[in-house]
Amino acid sequence: MEEFLQDLNESQQQAVLYNEGPSLVIAGAGSGKTRVLTYKIAFLLESGYAPYNILALTFTNKAAREMKERIASIVGGPTAARLWMGTFHSIFSRILRVNADRLGFTSDFTIYDTSDSRSLLKSIIKEKDLDDKIYKPASVQAIISNAKNALITPQAYQVNKDLVESDERAKRPLIKDIYQTYWNRCQKAGVMDFDDLLLYTNILFRDHPDVLERYRQIFRFILVDEYQDTNFAQHLIIHQLSKGHNHICVVGDDAQSIYSFRGANISNILNLKSDYPGCKTFKLERNYRSTQNIVRAANSLIDKNKEQIRKQVYSENAVGNKIDVLSAYSDFEEGYMVANRVSEMKRLSKYAYNDFVILYRTNAQSRIFEEALRKKNIPYRIYGGLSFYQRKEIKDVIAYFRLAINPHDEEAIKRVINYPARGIGDTTLGKIIECGIHNDVSLWQVIATPLEYTLPVNNGTLNKIQKFKELIEEFIDANNKMNAMDIAELIIRRSGIFTEIYANRSPENLSRQENLQELMNGIQEFCSLRQEEGVEEIALTDFLAEISLATDQDEKEDDDSDKVTMMTIHASKGLEFKNVFVVGLEEDLFPAALSKNSERELEEERRLLYVAITRAEENCALSYAATRYRNGQPTAMPPSRFLKDIDPTYLNMPSELKSKQNVEDSIYSFSSRSLGMYSSSRSSFFKREEPVLPSKKQDLPLKSYSPRLKRLDAVNTSSVSGGSVSITGLDVGARIRHDRFGSGIVTEISGEGDNRKIGVEFEQVGKKQLLLKFAKFTIIK
DNA sequence: GGCCGGGGCATTTTT
DNA sequence: TGCCCCGGCC
Numbered sequence: 001m002e003e004f005l006q007d008l009n010e011s012q013q014q015a016v017l018y019n020e021g022p023s024l025v026i027a028g029a030g031s032g033k034t035r036v037l038t039y040k041i042a043f044l045l046e047s048g049y050a051p052y053n054i055l056a057l058t059f060t061n062k063a064a065r066e067m068k069e070r071i072a073s074i075v076g077g078p079t080a081a082r083l084w085m086g087t088f089h090s091i092f093s094r095i096l097r098v099n100a101d102r103l104g105f106t107s108d109f110t111i112y113d114t115s116d117s118r119s120l121l122k123s124i125i126k127e128k129d130l131d132d133k134i135y136k137p138a139s140v141q142a143i144i145s146n147a148k149n150a151l152i153t154p155q156a157y158q159v160n161k162d163l164v165e166s167d168e169r170a171k172r173p174l175i176k177d178i179y180q181t182y183w184n185r186c187q188k189a190g191v192m193d194f195d196d197l198l199l200y201t202n203i204l205f206r207d208h209p210d211v212l213e214r215y216r217q218i219f220r221f222i223l224v225d226e227y228q229d230t231n232f233a234q235h236l237i238i239h240q241l242s243k244g245h246n247h248i249c250v251v252g253d254d255a256q257s258i259y260s261f262r263g264a265n266i267s268n269i270l271n272l273k274s275d276y277p278g279c280k281t282f283k284l285e286r287n288y289r290s291t292q293n294i295v296r297a298a299n300s301l302i303d304k305n306k307e308q309i310r311k312q313v314y315s316e317n318a319v320g321n322k323i324d325v326l327s328a329y330s331d332f333e334e335g336y337m338v339a340n341r342v343s344e345m346k347r348l349s350k351y352a353y354n355d356f357v358i359l360y361r362t363n364a365q366s367r368i369f370e371e372a373l374r375k376k377n378i379p380y381r382i383y384g385g386l387s388f389y390q391r392k393e394i395k396d397v398i399a400y401f402r403l404a405i406n407p408h409d410e411e412a413i414k415r416v417i418n419y420p421a422r423g424i425g426d427t428t429l430g431k432i433i434e435c436g437i438h439n440d441v442s443l444w445q446v447i448a449t450p451l452e453y454t455l456p457v458n459n460g461t462l463n464k465i466q467k468f469k470e471l472i473e474e475f476i477d478a479n480n481k482m483n484a485m486d487i488a489e490l491i492i493r494r495s496g497i498f499t500e501i502y503a504n505r506s507p508e509n510l511s512r513q514e515n516l517q518e519l520m521n522g523i524q525e526f527c528s529l530r531q532e533e534g535v536e537e538i539a540l541t542d543f544l545a546e547i548s549l550a551t552d553q554d555e556k557e558d559d560d561s562d563k564v565t566m567m568t569i570h571a572s573k574g575l576e577f578k579n580v581f582v583v584g585l586e587e588d589l590f591p592a593a594l595s596k597n598s599e600r601e602l603e604e605e606r607r608l609l610y611v612a613i614t615r616a617e618e619n620c621a622l623s624y625a626a627t628r629y630r631n632g633q634p635t636a637m638p639p640s641r642f643l644k645d646i647d648p649t650y651l652n653m654p655s656e657l658k659s660k661q662n663v664e665d666s667i668y669s670f671s672s673r674s675l676g677m678y679s680s681s682r683s684s685f686f687k688r689e690e691p692v693l694p695s696k697k698q699d700l701p702l703k704s705y706s707p708r709l710k711r712l713d714a715v716n717t718s719s720v721s722g723g724s725v726s727i728t729g730l731d732v733g734a735r736i737r738h739d740r741f742g743s744g745i746v747t748e749i750s751g752e753g754d755n756r757k758i759g760v761e762f763e764q765v766g767k768k769q770l771l772l773k774f775a776k777f778t779i780i781k
Numbered sequence: 782g783g784c785c786g787g788g789g790c791a792t793t794t795t796t
Numbered sequence: 797t798g799c800c801c802c803g804g805c806c
Contacts, residue, residue, distance in 0.1 A: 361793075
């Protein structure tokens with residue numbers, strides 16, 4: 001440990017060593033926050049805490065994975081693996097599964113992602129004959145999500161005057177009913193959405209003190225990363241768990257709180273002291289990332305925010321260049337200026353394309369930079385877009401997986417009841433849904449026993465439904481007997497998806513085939529990882545539990561080619577680049593027009609720019625355009641007010657801005673749904689009488705899975721090599737090249753027909769099993 | 782079921 | 797200006 005401490009500066013050391021009571025570590029940008037967190041955990045382990053007594057929460061899978069790896073390198077893999085480390089959602093979904101019976105769920109509940117819940121809301125709105133122009137699914141979803149994050153159940157919502165009146169004012173009085181219906185439907189279907197995972201955890205702890213007490217005993221030390229991004233539900237879970245021992249350390253930076261629109265509440269960190277009396281604050285103020293000019297410029301900007309914890313972030317790196325402010329006539333020209341600068345800088349210095357990032361406020365801005373870079377032959381990559389698990393073909397397969405585990409899952413049923421086409425169209429589905437609502441049962445119950453619920457369909461349809469039911473039952477049955485890999489295969493084959501997707505070699509199908517292959521590789525990798533950890537039988541449930549909470553946010557590690565990066569500022573949090581371009585610094589774009597309603601949101605926009613600037617290690621440039629195509633129209637754009645917020649000492653201003661003051665001193669109007677709207681019900685949450693949910697007796701042992709699925713490739717490459725057709729010349733000893741795994745030697749061949757697989761010893765990645773049906777590789781000799 | 786065209790729309794998106 | 801969704805049509 002001694003030698004580790006030498007890696008830390010004074011304030012980092014203090015933060016690591018103080019563990020007697022609650023502490024808050026304010027970690028300025030680039031101040032070595034992760035290092036403190038990892039060393040602190042290592043230190044706790046050394047001071048006698050068992051790994052399974054430490055709970056360490058992060059917001060992203062990626063952060064959890066990285067921290068786990070770093071801790072493993074200090075204390076060893078097996079110890080690190082026993083830590084309770086993961087995202088809020090993954091850790092508490094594990095806890096919910098173990099205690100599901102207390103909440104009227106089974107441990108097999110499935111998880112709705114954002115699009116599932118939106119789709120359910122859509123159908124509810126339709127069923128209620130409401131106008132979806134007024135009850136926009138997305139807005140309704142946001143309102144419900146906010147309510148859940150504030151721990152307001154439908155019952156509580158209905159009696160909450162503020163909320164009900166606010167909805168009435170907005171001419172949407174029925175939101176409370178939609179919420180109630182949505183809630184009931186999720187229960188019937190045995191599913192939870194992302195927000196439910198946190199809300200039900202709170203309900204579990206509130207209504208079952210014995211459970212809370214048990215976890216208080218287990219989690220003897222709690223650490224939370226990125227605390228500025230916690231919402232009320234998360235805050236309360238932590239508060240409940242740490243009550244008593246108060247061994248809690250939260251790390252964060254209020255200046256980097258940029259997710260309030262997702263429910264994050266900056267006051268959680270600002271007011272931490274009142275929640276944890278005696279809380280010690282440590283400030284990590286030395287920035288190791290950026291030049292002095294960049295740090296000072298960023299400081300001068302964030303200084304304009306009222307709501308913040310004051311700190312003195314400083315750098316002892318070189319003074320560095322001033323921040324360039326680039327003024328363009330048009331968005332078009334802005335693209336060219338940036339592209340030109342990239343090539344100039346690359347030519348004049350030793351920079352690689354990887355050293356550059358273009359950060360924008362909205363995804364729509366990327367186009368123009370793409371064009372400009374392409375014209376100059378500058379390679380680039382764009383982050384954001386459809387994640388792997390959101391691709392249609394993947395969602396389809398996963399819907400079947402979900403049904404094998406939880407056939408009541410409504411959205412999964414809707415998705416695949418007629419995919420591949422089996423003659424159960426919208427009309428029939430509509431009847432099934434109606435019948436389910438009428439009898440207060442799940443769709444699956446109607447499908448399983450249509451006669452019992454007098455489903456009004458003809459015999460032909462009844463037959464088709466029967467077939468579908470048998471199919472799903474086959475999967476359920478198989479799921480009880482087979483491991484993840486085998487059942488995944490079975491599902492893909494028996495559902496008809498295989499036939500569908502491998503029917504022809506159209507480009508779309510080829511891409512689907514690749515994605516399907518990728519999914520199988522993902523399961524494969526998941527299984528082999530788990531096997532390495534000594535788990536023999538890997539159930540599909542475990543895989544599903546993992547990927548339901550996986551997003552594709554992780555960066556593309558296997559693409560190490562030299563490219564300029566483009567992404568939104570939000571996506572850039574936590575990353576660093578030598579050279580940063582922050583583009584589109586214009587009023588109504590950055591700050592966004594909608595954020596000008598309130599000072600709060602404006603401050604968040606300012607923090608967003610702070611985050612953007614502090615990504616830079618060596619150079620930073622801010623650009624704006626005087627005109628920009630917006631909604632088809634060329635629009636005059638005044639420069640962003642934020643340009644005035646930065647101390648000009650650290651800027652190279654264009655002469656134009658120096659002379660005339662066209663940054664308007666605008667009058668903002670404050671309005672509408674302020675952040676306080678949910679506050680009235682919050683504090684009383686733990687006292688409120690809630691209808692106790694019916695409980696079912698079912699107890700499952702805690703499954704010990706460690707979430708770490710290696711990232712799947714989300715990018716469509718167009719290379720295709722047919723391994724699925726002919727396998728002549730493929731024998732033990734043959735040398736093959738695989739798209740992903742590189743080259744290797746075939747060491748064994750096994751299985752028959754569709755099950756035929758080969759074992760390959762790859763040079764880079766070691767031994768892998770490949771299903772011939774799916775594997776794409778070429779035989780080299 | 783798939784294709785086409787019109788209309789509405791257009792912040793950010795850790796799980 | 798583009799994109800996405802829906803409705804109408806084959």
